[in-house]
Amino acid sequence: MKLNIENLTMRFGENTVLDSVSISLKDIHSLVLIGPSGGGKTTLLRILAGLEEPNSGLITINEHQLNCSEQELLKYRRRIGMVYQAYNLFPHLTALENIVLPLVQVHGMQKKAAEEHAITLLDRFHLAEHAFKHPVALSGGQQQRIAICRAVAIKPEFLLLDEPTSALDPEYTSEVLDLIEELREEGMELILVTHEMGFAHKAADYILFISDGGITARGTPQEIFESKDNPRVERFLNKVLKYN
Amino acid sequence: MPDKKSFLSIFYQKTQNKSGSSVPVKPWVLILNTFIVVIVLAGLMGFGFSRLQYMFQWENVWNYRVNMVNGFLMTIAISAGSLIFSTILGVFFGLAQRSRIHILRIFSRFYIEIIRGTPLLVQILIFFYVIANAMGINNRYFAGIAVMSIFAGAYLAEIIRAGVESVGSTQIETARAIGLTKKQTYRFIIFPQVIKRVLPPLAGQFASLIKDSSLLSIIAIKEFTMAAREVNANTFSTLETYIPLAVGYLLLTIPISIITKRMEKRYSYET
Numbered sequence: 011m012k013l014n015i016e017n018l019t020m021r022f023g024e025n026t027v028l029d030s031v032s033i034s035l036k037d038i039h040s041l042v043l044i045g046p047s048g049g050g051k052t053t054l055l056r057i058l059a060g061l062e063e064p065n066s067g068l069i070t071i072n073e074h075q076l077n078c079s080e081q082e083l084l085k086y087r088r089r090i091g092m093v094y095q096a097y098n099l100f101p102h103l104t105a106l107e108n109i110v111l112p113l114v115q116v117h118g119m120q121k122k123a124a125e126e127h128a129i130t131l132l133d134r135f136h137l138a139e140h141a142f143k144h145p146v147a148l149s150g151g152q153q154q155r156i157a158i159c160r161a162v163a164i165k166p167e168f169l170l171l172d173e174p175t176s177a178l179d180p181e182y183t184s185e186v187l188d189l190i191e192e193l194r195e196e197g198m199e200l201i202l203v204t205h206e207m208g209f210a211h212k213a214a215d216y217i218l219f220i221s222d223g224g225i226t227a228r229g230t231p232q233e234i235f236e237s238k239d240n241p242r243v244e245r246f247l248n249k250v251l252k253y254n
Numbered sequence: 255m256p257d258k259k260s261f262l263s264i265f266y267q268k269t270q271n272k273s274g275s276s277v278p279v280k281p282w283v284l285i286l287n288t289f290i291v292v293i294v295l296a297g298l299m300g301f302g303f304s305r306l307q308y309m310f311q312w313e314n315v316w317n318y319r320v321n322m323v324n325g326f327l328m329t330i331a332i333s334a335g336s337l338i339f340s341t342i343l344g345v346f347f348g349l350a351q352r353s354r355i356h357i358l359r360i361f362s363r364f365y366i367e368i369i370r371g372t373p374l375l376v377q378i379l380i381f382f383y384v385i386a387n388a389m390g391i392n393n394r395y396f397a398g399i400a401v402m403s404i405f406a407g408a409y410l411a412e413i414i415r416a417g418v419e420s421v422g423s424t425q426i427e428t429a430r431a432i433g434l435t436k437k438q439t440y441r442f443i444i445f446p447q448v449i450k451r452v453l454p455p456l457a458g459q460f461a462s463l464i465k466d467s468s469l470l471s472i473i474a475i476k477e478f479t480m481a482a483r484e485v486n487a488n489t490f491s492t493l494e495t496y497i498p499l500a501v502g503y504l505l506l507t508i509p510i511s512i513i514t515k516r517m518e519k520r521y522s523y524e525t
Binding site for chain 1: 434447
């Protein structure tokens with residue numbers, strides 16, 4: 011994936027969340043955003059997902075410039091996959107219906123073909139037995155894995171994940187991370203916001219440390235986790251890794 | 255399902271056990287408990303009437319049965335018409351409050367506050383003698399349905415707005431993220447969930463609508479209550495006219511309860 015951001019600024023009222031952020035990355039397969047809460051990483055991800063319009067700045071992903079008309083953004087969102095922290099699934103639809111809905115309504119697949127496709131996918135990730143259950147009957151981990159299935163079912167250009175394990179019990183965290191890792195190994199490109207430092211270390215090609223409205227540090231996992239030259243990063247890592 | 259099409263299905267079919275999860279009630283328990291409630295209520299009423307020592311003279315009222323039935327049919331016609339049009343108004347103004355068009359939101363607010371804040375009696379009089387008159391609407395039945403629809407529509411609009419707002423913003427955001435258009439989001443995500451949540455208050459509102467239609471007697475629409483009053487004036491058999499009146503309204507409102515309970519079941523998705 012090629013990602014180019016120029017002078018990206020995002021304000022919510024008086025509050026500047028991202029302050030002229032610029033970065034240029036090439037040949038990245040998995041980009042991980044880490045950093046303290048409120049630092050702007052979720053906002054950055056939401057802008058990259060086409061869900062939020064920045065106040066100013068230019069973003070180019072894979073030679074495709076993000077256009078700021080809602081019509082263009084809608085088209086863009088249809089090409090990518092997005093997974094939220096929690097409550098991704100629609101409660102009135104079964105797991106299968108959740109996956110089938112965008113395939114049929116957004117991507118114009120026949121219902122039958124969409125269902126077969128969804129079942130194959132659920133089967134692959136050992137979720138087939140839950141196909142006809144409603145979200146309320148599923149554990150948080152199962153819900154999140156089904157949400158990821160829905161996001162990849164459309165064969166997205168890349169996958170965006172916003173703290174996909176933050177709302178889960180530790181027990182379920184690893185099953186969700188395993189699934190993400192499996193997709194990554196298959197070549198699914200992804201941008202992930204996470205607090206799971208172990209996973210960031212293992213799965214990232216490149217890490218951006220985002221705090222105070224900007225990119226405080228950037229580099230490969232080795233550079234971020236092993237070099238001690240950035241006090242802001244070190245302070246954060248010491249805190250989050252204290253009991254690891 | 256033991257409650258197939260049974261009249262009793264309007265009563266609760268489930269109860270909570272000690273741990274709070276719901277379990278179905280055994281059919282014989284349902285029948286026994288219903289029986290006990292009916293006996294106690296009938297006993298209380300019977301005691302009251304026996305103390306009154308009222309001499310029922312049903313034959314007086316029986317002679318006016320055609321008037322009563324005509325009034326009943328008029329109430330059905332007015333209620334059915336108002337039910338349909340008030341639903342249309344309710345959905346429209348419920349959604350208009352979330353519209354991107356500012357003036358539409360203001361208009362909805364005014365409509366809802368004015369209608370909910372003033373007596374129906376006044377609304378009927380003003381609509382019939384001022385607005386309908388100015389617009390050249392002379393048909394009092396049409397005017398009656400219109401004013402009842404406008405009245406109930408304001409309440410329905412608030413019920414529907416609350417229902418739509420109860421669908422969490424994260425779901426709407428997820429709908430955007432998977433690429434649904436606004437229209438698709440309403441159709442596939444919001445409405446299916448709103449229907450289930452608004453059914454109970456909707457049922458209450460429709461029952462009120464049926465009973466409130468009795469106020470239309472002031473513009474000389476001979477509906478059920480008006481018919482009963484006339485019969486009473488002619489026969490002086492008060493209870494003999496008003497008890498059938500109550501039963502008649504129950505015959506209209508109970509089916510609404512049954513239908514909405516059924517629909518609730520159809521749209522339920524929580525286990």
